[in-house]
Every structure is written in structure tokens, then in C-alpha cells.
Amino acid sequence: MILTITLNPAVDKTYTTGALMLGQVNRMRTVNNIAGGKGINVAKILRQYGYDVMTAGFLGGYTGEFIEACMREIHAHCRFTKVAGETRSSINVIAEDGYVTEILEPGPSVSAQELEQFVADYKNAVSECELVVMSGSVAKGIPADIYGQLVAIGKKAGLRCILDTSGEALLHGIKEAPFMIKPNQKELEYLVGHRLKDIGEIGEAAKKLRKTGIEHVLVSLGKKGLLSVTENEILWAKTPSVKTVNTVGCGDSVVASYAMSLLKGEDNYTSLKRAAAISAANTATLESGDIALELAEELLDKIQIEKR
Numbered sequence: 570m571i572l573t574i575t576l577n578p579a580v581d582k583t584y585t586t587g588a589l590m591l592g593q594v595n596r597m598r599t600v601n602n603i604a605g606g607k608g609i610n611v612a613k614i615l616r617q618y619g620y621d622v623m624t625a626g627f628l629g630g631y632t633g634e635f636i637e638a639c640m641r642e643i644h645a646h647c648r649f650t651k652v653a654g655e656t657r658s659s660i661n662v663i664a665e666d667g668y669v670t671e672i673l674e675p676g677p678s679v680s681a682q683e684l685e686q687f688v689a690d691y692k693n694a695v696s697e698c699e700l701v702v703m704s705g706s707v708a709k710g711i712p713a714d715i716y717g718q719l720v721a722i723g724k725k726a727g728l729r730c731i732l733d734t735s736g737e738a739l740l741h742g743i744k745e746a747p748f749m750i751k752p753n754q755k756e757l758e759y760l761v762g763h764r765l766k767d768i769g770e771i772g773e774a775a776k777k778l779r780k781t782g783i784e785h786v787l788v789s790l791g792k793k794g795l796l797s798v799t800e801n802e803i804l805w806a807k808t809p810s811v812k813t814v815n816t817v818g819c820g821d822s823v824v825a826s827y828a829m830s831l832l833k834g835e836d837n838y839t840s841l842k843r844a845a846a847i848s849a850a851n852t853a854t855l856e857s858g859d860i861a862l863e864l865a866e867e868l869l870d871k872i873q874i875e876k877r
């Protein structure tokens with residue numbers, strides 16, 4: 570079983586309308602609600618591929634109940650910690666005039682007691698799983714070193730940990746040397762403290778990071794593909810061009826794919842190819858974390874791997 574952690578989940582609400590006008594009554598034509606947040610997306614993808622998933626993090630209020638119901642519907646094992654506040658909604662208003670407006674709630678504050686409960690729930694969950702994926706931002710009230718703590722607990726229980734986050738949470742999280750991190754270029758630049766101008770520099774920066782004890786630094790490069798930096802080699806998976814509908818959730822697809830490959834014990838060459846294919850196939854659907862499964866299979870043969 571794979572455990573996915575989402576510390577700040579969200580209900581992703583998409584509205585369509587003619588035009589959005591400030592200071593006016595705006596009537597929406599359609600609304601669509603889905604369970605979101607990076608670890609939730611990873612869980613959704615793993616379930617699409619039929620993997621056993623346990624999912625944890627903080628949920629509160631009606632929005633929290635909605636997310637839990639969505640996770641139960643896809644038969645993910647729910648181990649969420651309840652908070653007094655309301656889980657956030659992230660609102661996207663798509664207007665006919667071409668403007669897309671995002672309204673993002675801050676999400677609930679987590680109290681010291683709720684955090685303590687979460688750590689206890691996490692320890693229980695870890696004891697039933699083989700691998701843990703921690704993704705996304707940290708809710709208010711949670712210390713920046715939370716991922717470091719979770720990695721340390723996971724490692725102690727013998728689990729490999731994959732960490733996919735950004736900023737301070739990532740910086741603190743890597744202090745405990747997770748098995749794998751998946752920064753995009755901007756996140757990697759933040760970690761090393763300077764801009765990286767080409768693949769050569771990105772590879773060097775990732776190699777330097779590996780020296781802190783991280784086994785695998787996997788850098789995602791948007792449509793330029795994926796750079797895998799391990800002890801033995803640097804491999805660059807180049808993505809074929811895909812008719813892109815929505816790139817949200819691409820990072821989550823990469824992480825989900827690697828989690829599956831690690832459980833299966835696949836070699837890195839195969840794992841990388843699969844991750845590039847699945848993440849490219851994610852861009853072909855409107856819903857984030859919804860993989861066009863047949864397309865992913867077709868793309869597999871089109872991914873080129875260059876040894877650097």
C-alpha cells in the first residue's frame with residue numbers, strides 16, 4: 570500500500586460564466602467540484618492504475634467531508650485528521666471573454682493539538698504502508714520542518730519517502746534526506762540559491778543535492794521532460810508533443826508513476842520512461858490527476874532517453 574499525505578487539501582471549484590465583473594452580481598452558468606490538493610491527486614492517479622492507497626492529512630468542515638467522500642468513492646483508505654476549521658476551496662472562474670480568475674482561500678489553521686493528533690495518525694498509517702508520498706504546501710500553524718519530521722518517522726519504519734513540495738517546506742524537508750525529491754526548475758533553483766541556465770547546470774545542481782543523502786533527485790522540466798539524477802547516471806527523458814488541455818497535476822503524475830515503479834521494483838530507465846509518458850498523458854485531460862490511460866501507453870514508446 571502507498572500512503573499519500575496532503576497537509577492542505579482543497580476542493581477545486583470550476584465555474585463558467587460570460588464575464589466576471591467586479592462589484593456586480595455574477596451568475597455562474599456551470600459549476601464543477603472535485604477533490605484537489607497534490608497528495609489527493611497522487612492518490613487518484615494510483616487508484617486509476619489499481620494500486621492500494623491510503624491517504625492522510627488534514628480535513629475540516631463540509632468541504633473536508635466532500636473530499637473524504639470522493640476518496641472513499643475511489644476506494645482509497647482514508648486516515649485523515651479532523652481539524653476545527655474548514656478545508657479550503659480553490660475557485661477558478663472561466664469566462665467566455667477569455668479571462669480566467671482564480672480565488673484561493675487560505676485554508677484552516679492547524680492547532681498544536683491537531684498537529685499532535687496528525688503525527689500519531691501518520692505513525693499508524695506508516696506501519697501499514699510500504700512507501701510514502703508527501704506532496705504540496707503546508708497549512709497555517711504547521712511548522713516548516715514538518716516534512717523533515719515525517720520523513721524521519723517514515724525512514725525509521727523502513728519506508729522510502731518521496732517529497733514533492735516547494736520553498737521553506739522543501740528546504741527543511743530535505744534535511745532528513747528523503748529517498749526521492751521531485752523539484753521543478755524553480756524549486757531546484759530555490760534549493761541551491763541561484764538561477765540555472767541549462768540542462769548541464771540543472772544536472773550539476775541536482776548532483777550536489779544528492780550529496781546531502783537524497784538517493785534520487787528527479788527534476789521536472791515541463792514540456793522539456795524529466796531529468797533523473799541518481800548515483801550511477803544522469804538520464805534525460807524527452808517528452809513528445811501532446812495536445813495539451815490542462816497541465817495542472819503533471820508533477821503529481823510523475824510522483825505517482827515513480828511510486829508505482831518503486832513498488833514494482835522497476836529499473837530507473839523504465840521508471841523514467843513511464844513517468845514521462847504518464848505525466849504527458851495527464852496534460853490531455855481537463856481534470857487534473859486524471860490520466861488518459863491509453864494515451865499514456867501509446868506515448869511510452871515515444872519517450873526518448875538521453876544519457877548525459
Ligand SMILES: Nc1ncnc2c1ncn2[C@@H]1O[C@H](COP(=O)(O)OP(=O)(O)OP(=O)(O)O)[C@@H](O)[C@H]1O
Binds near residue numbers: 809813
Ligand atoms: N506541455 C507538456 N507536454 C508534455 N508533457 C508535459 C507538459 N507539461 C508537463 N509535462 C510532463 O509533466 C512533468 C511535470 O511537469 P512540471 O515540470 O510542469 O511539474 P510541476 O512544475 O511540478 O507542476 P505542478 O506542481 O503544477 O504539477 C514534466 O516533467 C513532463 O514530463
Ligand SMILES: [Mg+2]
Binds near residue numbers: 733753820821
Ligand atoms: Mg510541482
